[in-house]
Amino acid sequence: MVRAAVLIACSLMTTMALAETRSDTFRQALDAARNDDWDTLSRMEAELEDNHPLESYLEFHRIRAGLPELSAEKVIAYAEKYNDSPLPDDIRDIAITAYGKAKRWDALLAVSNQVPGPVTLQCYYYQARLASGDDSALQEAARLWNYGSSRPDACDPLFSAARNAGVIDEKAIWERQRLAFEAGNYSLMRYLNRSLEGSEYETAGNWLKKLYRSPDELENLPKGLSKEQKAALREDGFYRWIYTDTVTARKWYEKHAKRIKNEEARQTLARRLAWYSTIRGIEENREWLDNWLEDHSDVELLSQRTRRAIIEQNWDAVAHWIAKLPEQEQADSRWQYWQARALEATGQEDTARELLQKAAQGRNFFAFLAADRLGEPYRFSDAPYAASTPFEPPAAVNRVQLLQELEEDTAAHREWLWLLWNSDREQQQALADYALKQQWYSLAVEASIQSKSWDTLAWRFPPAYRAQFEKEALENNLDPWLAMAVSRRESAFNPRARSGVGASGLMQLMPATARNVARDVGQDRPTQAMLFDQNVNIGLGTRYLAELLEQFNGNRLLALAAYNAGPHRVDNWLEAEDDKAVPADVWVESIPFRETRDYVQAVLTYRVLFIGLHDDQPRTAQLISDKENESRYSLSMLE
Structure with a gap:
């Protein structure tokens, strides 16, 4: 028996050593291929098995x-x-x-x-079509050209051909200049304006630049303009004016709206005026705004107007504007919760409780808030997975595994996505289950999204890297479930994740933040590669989260907002005067950045789900602590 066990152990060690050798050989072969080192590649390939x-x-x-x-x-x-x-x-x-x-x-x-997707490739493609005698490519050139931002250099020959053929003329240049105006791209406006010199659009182009800087000059348009040009400049000037001075723009609109002859343009501009009046909370525009909203069933604006009423804790207005929303929107947990809060504030506790009962049926931040307000457990609606047929992993799964072993995570993720996109829902679910069993946590989450398996929570919220989170959380006096929830929101547990601005790893640390945290605890300066190491990233990320919690006196709502948007912004989002302080739920709704508002709600919700799925704590009173809930949110909280 002992000898047999030794033989088995030796065999396993030999197999593992061979696999590691093959992996190293392929790594050398791949590096050689990337560097165009064909001699080395040929030597390495000779050591690999056929049909690798x-x-x-x-x-x-x-x-x-x-x-x-x-x-x-x-x-x-x-x-x-x-x-x-x-x-x-x-x-x-x-x-x-x-x-x-x-x-x-x-x-x-x-x-x-x-037809390729990227614009650069489209421009090459249509140049090829044009070279083959297909003049319809010129119309495609005009379509690609008509955009408010700069286009790739590869498009220049195609655009030149369209200009020479008269498909892109002075009118098209003027129209693109207007798009650049709308996009706030002043440099492109100036560039295009040079092409209008000597044309019938030269004066209009010059005035468009002037209105960008001084939109109130729309009252002083010169006489030499055509009727169409004057109408366009008036629309564009007012569009800009709404942004630069919303109050004065509203006053002008009330007096001169009929001067905007195009009905569609007038409605678009009125909506823009209503939008900025709402999100900026401009009281001077409130009467006009509310009258406009009474006549326009605009769900997005009605939602924003309701948010404004919540921030002001004007509960009668909250109830009024929620009632203006479509019934489908009113049935959302968010609006049921706030309608209940409005009813409570006006002494209608029984009706409020009925609405809270409805809201609590969901599985989101406001559903959990409602459950806590009722003192009831959360409803998770977890659906376990049962395979209908045995799962046979396709060849792509083997490639995913090998690529992950080579730390080629981007390639592995692209293989996984391609496989999901080319699978039916049944196979997508089988892949999600397989990924979870392999502890490919980020891939399991991705498969759950692609298969729309919203109720299979095991795939969506796996206890990824739990031991490491618990270790680092213990060292930093931090709740591990909170750190895991941050990681789930930040990267969906992808250790190699990197954002467009450079945030890296599981907890999406910015390099400068990681360096500061490492310096404070006496660690070596972390490199970019180190931030992709799950242990390093979790260690620095949990430490940073703990520092934010200390800075904000243990308040998780403030710390999470700071993790997403920066601590300095959170200070600005707290009222300076105590008599303007608001409750916790109102403060979350008042966060100006939608991304941060959603972030705080998501992380706290994810934490509840992690605890409910993977811990033996009760499924109740976990969302917001008593201290966080009882606090009034103002700058005095930080003293």
Whole structure:
């Protein structure tokens, strides 16, 4: 028995050593392919088994390096051979760019099985169509050109052809200048204005620039303009004026609205005026705004107007504006909760309780608030998964595993997404279950989203990296479930996640924040690569969260808002005077940034779900603590 156990152990160790050797060999081969080191690649490939699961990645770089000289037939053959992965789409995009730069138009059209998505590739594609004699490409050029921001340099030849053909004329330039005005792109406006010199739109273009700086000048438009130009400038000037001085713009509109002859434009501008009057809480515009809202069933604006009434704790107005919402909206837990709060404030406790009972049926922040107000447990509506047939992992799953072992997480995630997009719902759910069993937490979450399995909470809220969160939370005197909820919201438990602004890892730490935290605790300066290490990221992230909690006297609502938007903003969101302080629920609703408002609600909700699913704590009174709920939110909280 002992000898058999030793033999088995030796066999396992040998197998693991071989697997590690093969992984290292492939890593060297992939690095060589990326660096166009073909001699090294050939040596490494000789050591790999035939038909290696990731051979497509090595061949990808051979094709990539051969462009644009490589024939379109070889690109197409590669795409057909590996058509069960995202790589064919990638190589086609690369080929379109390479052929486009080399002006190999026939080859470009041969590899383009449809109109590409990115604008740069579309511009190459339509240049190829034009070169083949298809003049309809000029109309597509005009469509791509008519945009309020700059376009890629690759589009310039296509746009020049359209200009020379008269498809893009002075009127089109003027119309694009107006789009740039609307987008707030003053530099593009100036650039386009130079092309209007000497044309019938020169004066209009000059005045458009002037109105951008001084929209109140719309009253002083010169006589030489055409009727259409004057109408357009008046609309554009007022559009800008609403943003720069909403009160004065409203006064002008009340007197001169009929001067905007185009009915559709007038309604669009009135809505914009109502929007800024609402979100800025401009009391001087309140009478006009409320009269406008009475006549317009605009769900988004009615929601914002209700928010404003909540922030002001004008409970009669809260009830009034919620009643203006469509019935489907009123049935949402959020509005049921606030309607109940309004009823409580006006002494209608029994009716309020009925609404809270309805609101508490959901599984979201306001449903949990309602349950806490009633003193009742939360309703999770968890649906366990039961497979209808045995699951046989497709080849892509093996590639995902190997890529993860190589720490090629971006490639692994793209393979996973491609597989999900090309699977039916039954297979998507099977993949979610498989990913969870493999502890591929972020992939399980992704599969739950793609399959719309909203009630299978095991996939959506797995206890990812629980031991590490508990260890770091203990060291920092922090609730581990709160840190896990932050990670779930920030990255969906993807250790290699990186945002557009550079926030990295599980808890999406900015490099500067990570350096500051590490310095404060005497740790080495973390590199970018270190932030993708789950242990490093969780350690620094939990420490930073603990620091914010200390800064905000243990208040999680304030600390979470600071984690998302920055501590300095939270100070600005607290009333300076105690007599203007608001309750916890009102303060959350008053957060000006929708992203941060949703963030605070989501993290607190996720924490409740994690506790309910993975802890033995009661499913009640977990959302907001008594201290947080009893506090009145003003700057005095920080003293």
